[in-house]
Amino acid sequence: MTGWAAFALERARRGEAVALVSVCAVQGSAPREAGTRMVVTPAETFGTIGGGALEHQAIDQARKLLASEAGHALQANYALQDWPLGPFLSQCCGGHVRLLIERVVDTGWLEAALAFQAAGQDFTIRTDLGPQLAKTVRPDLGQSEAVRALSRDGGYLGAARPPTTEVGALVQREAIARPRLLMFGAGHVGQAVARALAPLPFDLAWFDSRPEFALPATLADETAQFEAIGLAAPASLYLIFTHSHALDYALTRAVLRRGDARYCGLIGSRTKRARFLSRLKAEGLDDTGLTCPIGLTALTGKAPEVIAVGVAAQLLLLVQTPARSEIPA
Incomplete structure (x- = not known):
């Protein structure tokens, strides 16, 4: 079965604009857990973050990001957004979801992720947040959380949804080993x-x-x-x-x-x-x-x-x- 990384890489190699939507924190009831991903292109989506109004808004935000001016040196290729799932989105879950919406610019990290997947090895993807995103793919560090938020000075932020201004990096664990x-x-x-x-x-x-x-x-x-x-x-x-x-x-x-x-x-x-x-x-x-x-x-x-x-x-x-x-x- 094709996974999110293979789909994103294949579309990027075609020359298509590709965005990745990741659930990086949840509080209360939410349609999907932290670590869930969805790939968005101007014409397609792959995967789901739970459907409903949240997913509709995420797809819209991802496509707006893809349509923005990508070449400008100061143009950020990502957005870290908080979404309440109550009256604002007319969803009954009642919780809050934090999404990382990013444009796929460098495909090297996708190739590294696919190599780990092919080898059946657990790995982590570290996303450093700055003027532009920096992605690092490494063997699994052993933490149990699906997503670990790091402060801008490198410390671990234990709260499920710390203030976005404090988040300097996200370390996301990918469990590949299957029974x-x-x-x-x-x-x-x-x-x-x-x-x-x-x-x-x-x-x-x-x-x-x-x-x-x-x-x-x-x-x-x-x-x-x-x-x-x-x-x-x-x-x-x-x-x-x-x-x-x-x-x-x-x-x-x-x-x-x-x-x-x-x-x-x-x-x-x-x-x-x-x-x-x-x-x-x-x-x-x-x-x-x-x-x-x-x-x-x-x-x-x-x-x-x-x-x-x-x-x-x-x-x-x-x-x-x-x-x-x-x-x-």
């Missing part, structure tokens, strides 16, 4: 789940042994699928819904034998679960790590698209709440 998810089976359910997961923060490896399902999944015979499980990193996630119950069982057994899966999801009814558990118990395997049926149990539909929504939601709840010991059902 590894191995998925077995590219039938109707597998295809629906893959579509649902495409925009979500998972590193997907998808396998099927049938040539007719080789694309977009990877064609891999059973031996290769077992090898993929054996080579997977600790705490990987697994989804199993092949065309064969015998293969489902063999893959499930291989995952549980590892003993380190963060999630092992098996498609099937409660009857299938009972039969598999009985066989696993007979083989002396610990079945406590098995999730079957998969997905949120509140969603009872059996259409592939419904199953996909339930599975994606279950996995998101799991990876976003790492302290929880139970899989939400």
